[in-house]
Amino acid sequence: MRLRLSSFIRCAAWIAPLALVAACATPPSAVPRGTGDLGVVIERATGQVQIIETSGRSALARVSGLGDLSHASVVFSRDSRYAYVFGRDGGLTKVDLLTARIAGRVLQAGNSIGGAISQDGRILVAQNYVPGGIKAFDADTLELLAEVPATWGADGQRAKVVGLADLPGNRFVYSLFEAGEIRVTDLSDPKHPRTERYAAGKQPYDALVTPDGRYYIAGLFGEDGLSMLDLWRPQDGVRTILPGYGRGEQALPVYKMPHLRGWAIAGGRAYLPAIGRHEVLVVELGSWREVARIPVKSQPVFVMARPDGRQVWVNFAFPDNGWMQVIDTTEQRVIDSFQPGRAILHMEFTPKGEAVWISARDDNKVLVYDTARRAPLGELPAASPSGIFFTSRAFRTGF
Amino acid sequence: MFGRRYPHVVAAVLAGMLAQPAAADPAPPGGERQRALVHLVRQDCGSCHGLTLQGGLGPALLPGALRERPRAGLVATIIGGRPGTPMPPFRGLLAEAEAEWIVDQLLRGFPEDGGPLAAAPAQP
Numbered sequence: 001m002r003l004r005l006s007s008f009i010r011c012a013a014w015i016a017p018l019a020l021v022a023a024c025a026t027p028p029s030a031v032p033r034g035t036g037d038l039g040v041v042i043e044r045a046t047g048q049v050q051i052i053e054t055s056g057r058s059a060l061a062r063v064s065g066l067g068d069l070s071h072a073s074v075v076f077s078r079d080s081r082y083a084y085v086f087g088r089d090g091g092l093t094k095v096d097l098l099t100a101r102i103a104g105r106v107l108q109a110g111n112s113i114g115g116a117i118s119q120d121g122r123i124l125v126a127q128n129y130v131p132g133g134i135k136a137f138d139a140d141t142l143e144l145l146a147e148v149p150a151t152w153g154a155d156g157q158r159a160k161v162v163g164l165a166d167l168p169g170n171r172f173v174y175s176l177f178e179a180g181e182i183r184v185t186d187l188s189d190p191k192h193p194r195t196e197r198y199a200a201g202k203q204p205y206d207a208l209v210t211p212d213g214r215y216y217i218a219g220l221f222g223e224d225g226l227s228m229l230d231l232w233r234p235q236d237g238v239r240t241i242l243p244g245y246g247r248g249e250q251a252l253p254v255y256k257m258p259h260l261r262g263w264a265i266a267g268g269r270a271y272l273p274a275i276g277r278h279e280v281l282v283v284e285l286g287s288w289r290e291v292a293r294i295p296v297k298s299q300p301v302f303v304m305a306r307p308d309g310r311q312v313w314v315n316f317a318f319p320d321n322g323w324m325q326v327i328d329t330t331e332q333r334v335i336d337s338f339q340p341g342r343a344i345l346h347m348e349f350t351p352k353g354e355a356v357w358i359s360a361r362d363d364n365k366v367l368v369y370d371t372a373r374r375a376p377l378g379e380l381p382a383a384s385p386s387g388i389f390f391t392s393r394a395f396r397t398g399f
Numbered sequence: 400m401f402g403r404r405y406p407h408v409v410a411a412v413l414a415g416m417l418a419q420p421a422a423a424d425p426a427p428p429g430g431e432r433q434r435a436l437v438h439l440v441r442q443d444c445g446s447c448h449g450l451t452l453q454g455g456l457g458p459a460l461l462p463g464a465l466r467e468r469p470r471a472g473l474v475a476t477i478i479g480g481r482p483g484t485p486m487p488p489f490r491g492l493l494a495e496a497e498a499e500w501i502v503d504q505l506l507r508g509f510p511e512d513g514g515p516l517a518a519a520p521a522q523p
Contacts, residue, residue, distance in 0.1 A: 045450070068449070068450065068451055068453075070445055070449050070450030070451065070455075071446070071449070071455060088449055088450070088451075088455065089451075089453075111449075111453065111455065113455070129455065129456070162456075177456070203485075205456070205485070221485055253487030253488055254485065254487055255443065255487055256443070256447075257446070257447070257456065257485065318443040319492065342515065342518065343442070343515070361442065362438075362442075362514075362518075384442075
């Protein structure tokens with residue numbers, strides 16, 4: 001409680017002079033402001049989000065009542081005013097970043113893992129574990145538009161959906177963990193979704209689409225390699241890339257599954273976490289030639305390129321989750337290793353990458369680092385912070 | 400391919416990685432260690448099983464979901480992992496008596512997280 005109170009006071013102290021959204025009482029702002037430097041920090045233990053701004057590096061407000069945020073992810077409306085927060089418990093909450101109010105909320109599943117927003121910004125799609133499948137919602141009203149169950153096999157069981165991403169044409173691509181399949185659902189006519197299925201590798205656990213929307217790459221837990229679908233030539237089917245990267249060696253235990261997203265792409269290459277090996281795998285897009293394997297501290301979780309692609313930042317699974325390493329992409333090697341705090345769960349770069357925000361769950365802090373010098377610029381109190389999401393995601397395919 | 404993940408033997412390297420290395424002591428864990436274990440289960444096991452333990456990529460660990468399963472099998476799953484699934488072995492990170500204590504708490508209804516232990520001195 002002490003922490004929450006102090007952060008409340010800190011929050012309120014920032015707000016008052018700025019005459020912005022008030023911390024927890026939140027009357028609407030009288031002063032116009034843009035949203036391009038806003039973001040949200042998930043406070044997962046308390047089911048709250050903080051609204052932050054990255055220009056002055058401050059907290060603006062806190063919004064409560066979002067349910068179980070133990071695995072929360074966020075997408076933004078195309079005007080970057082609203083954050084759509086997908087909670088573990090199936091809650092989908094639309095948060096108005098300017099008024100710090102909940103603008104809509106539905107409980108859409110029993111167990112959910114995240115979501116995506118369509119190219120035109122009108123359709124939200126949730127990816128669900130229970131019941132396994134995707135659901136589409138009107139981004140304005142949160143009205144249910146369509147449900148596509150992830151049914152597979154002879155008995156009609158439903159698979160957990162992972163690795164959902166938006167594609168051009170209001171299509172969405174995702175993978176089925178138990179079924180080893182990649183599916184593409186076309187929601188251009190949301191009342192009549194059309195789905196195509198592609199056989200993929202064993203146990204896809206997450207996936208990414210490249211920023212141009214062309215290549216979909218699914219990480220596999222059940223085999224050495226990744227499944228790649230060229231969405232410009234889907235008729236070619238799924239191809240295995242980096243086959244046998246484990247070289248038949250015994251895999252090390254994985255205490256947290258890595259996360260994949262378009263941030264893996266830098267300079268025409270993908271930087272991918274190996275599973276069960278303490279390496280970052282570097283592969284050239286298109287030729288799928290292995291460029292390098294970069295030894296790192298432990299099992300990588302987030303392998304995230306700075307927006308300019310010059311650096312790739314890596315955090316790690318328990319029990320090495322206090323570490324962070326930085327790869328130089330011209331040299332394909334680690335140039336910095338440091339321990340910014342306890343239980344580093346996530347990081348997010350500012351839109352042009354001069355700074356990175358890092359959540360240190362067990363220190364109850366969000367840390368801001370200068371990416372060129374790897375030096376701390378400041379910190380904000382946050383209760384058990386996990387995901388950090390900036391509005392610049394609104395304009396990126398696959399985010 | 401399927402059984403490649405998680406052999407029962409974990410590299411000995413892992414043993415030294417926890418702030419409080421697991422002891423061979425058969426006694427149940429004491430107060431501070433219990434708090435660390437509750438935090439570990441809620442937060443780190445929670446990344447697959449959910450903070451509320453209602454399940455995620457991994458199955459639910461609520462009492463109703465576990466009641467039918469033999470206690471020894473649950474302890475063995477924690478210590479040895481489940482080959483062919485994402486469940487990793489915690490041998491080297493948790494002592495047998497600690498895994499037993501965790502299973503007993505899970506069967507009873509797991510305690511709420513009291514937060515992490517106090518911060519260790521900062522390392523350069």
